[in-house]
Every structure is written in C-alpha cells, then in structure tokens.
Amino acid sequence: MxxxxxxxxxxxxxxxxxxxxxxxxxxxxxDKSQLSPVEATLLINREDAVLVDVRDQGEYAKGHIPNARHIPLADLERRSSELEKFKDRPIVLCCASGNRSGAAVSALKKAGFEKLFQLRGGLFEWEKAGQPVSRKRK
CATH class of the missing domain: 1.20.5 (Single alpha-helices involved in coiled-coils or other helix-helix interfaces)
Structure with missing residues (x-):
C-alpha cells in the first residue's frame, strides 16, 4: 500500500x-467490418476476396498491396460498375490509414454491395504487420 x-x-x-x-x-x-492485416489476408486467401485500393494515383504508385485493384475514392461512384462482377464476393477496401476506406464502404453500400470490409489502419498497418507491398506499375 x-x-x-x-x-x-x-x-x-x-x-x-x-x-x-x-x-x-x-x-x-x-465492428466485424474492420479487418486486421492478418484477417484481410485470410479473407483474400480463403474466400477469394477482392482488394480495392481507394488512394489517389500518386499514393498508389509509391506502393500498394499486390493484386489490389486501384479505384480512387473520387472515382468510386462512377467506376463502381467495374466491381459488379464481384458482388457475390467479399470486398476489402484499403487506403493509407483507414479513413477513406470508410467512406468507400458507405459509397458501395449505397450501390448495393453487401460483403464489404475495411482494412483497419490501411496500408500503414499492412506494412507494419510485415505484409508484402508492391511498387510495380500496372
């Protein structure tokens, strides 16, 4: 004492x-829609989830998760039709820190998507967890 x-x-x-x-x-x-990097990897590997990076072109070019589709948040509503063929699969949205991906989840919910997830902490947490990052241009 x-x-x-x-x-x-x-x-x-x-x-x-x-x-x-x-x-x-x-x-x-x-909030089960927020995934850690490990949970996101498991969802991608086990359920063939689609990963969508919503950062701008400059950020994406500096490094992104391998095989991530790039649709900047500003273009998401206009380009959501590109994701229509994946409507029955889980979609994981990623940005730099986790803020923009929340807005992307809302936009895609309005477009009728249901299996939406957000990478908690974004690419920052992904790299911190030791997950791979590609710097290749598509």
Missing part, C-alpha cells in the same frame, strides 16, 4: 492505459 501512495501517478497511468486498451478492444469487437 505504501508503494501505491508513493507512486500514485504510475498506478493512475497503468489504470488509464489499461482502460483505454479495454475501451479500444470493446469498440473494435462490435
């Missing part, structure tokens, strides 16, 4: 960080 009294700030920091981790865990458990 004396240790806690002398080091209350460390104890408070431990409680706060533990609470934040618990909050973040609970928040992501309810």
């Amino acid at each position: 004396e240790f806690l009294q002398q080091n209350w700030y460390w104890a408070a920091l431990a409680v706060a960080s533990g609470g934040w981790l618990l909050f973040d865990f609970a928040r992501t458990q309810g």
Whole structure:
C-alpha cells in the first residue's frame, strides 16, 4: 500500500492505459467490418476476396498491396460498375490509414454491395504487420 501512495501517478497511468486498451478492444469487437492485416489476408486467401485500393494515383504508385485493384475514392461512384462482377464476393477496401476506406464502404453500400470490409489502419498497418507491398506499375 505504501508503494501505491508513493507512486500514485504510475498506478493512475497503468489504470488509464489499461482502460483505454479495454475501451479500444470493446469498440473494435462490435465492428466485424474492420479487418486486421492478418484477417484481410485470410479473407483474400480463403474466400477469394477482392482488394480495392481507394488512394489517389500518386499514393498508389509509391506502393500498394499486390493484386489490389486501384479505384480512387473520387472515382468510386462512377467506376463502381467495374466491381459488379464481384458482388457475390467479399470486398476489402484499403487506403493509407483507414479513413477513406470508410467512406468507400458507405459509397458501395449505397450501390448495393453487401460483403464489404475495411482494412483497419490501411496500408500503414499492412506494412507494419510485415505484409508484402508492391511498387510495380500496372
């Protein structure tokens, strides 16, 4: 007890960080549309999911997930017909950090797509997880 009294700030920091981790865990458990890089890889390999990169051309050229289809977010509504043939397959949307892919999910839901997923953390988390990145131009 004396240790806690002398080091209350460390104890408070431990409680706060533990609470934040618990909050973040609970928040992501309810949203099954957000996939980690490993979950996305499993979905691609097991269910033949289609990966769509919604970043702009310059970002895509600097590096992208191998075999990702490139449809910039600004063009997604106009080019959603390119994805029609994949309507019965899961579609994983990817951007740089996970923000634009959320908007892409909304746009494709409006277009009638149902099996939509988002790469949590985008290409940043993908690379951080040690997953492959291609720099080849298509």
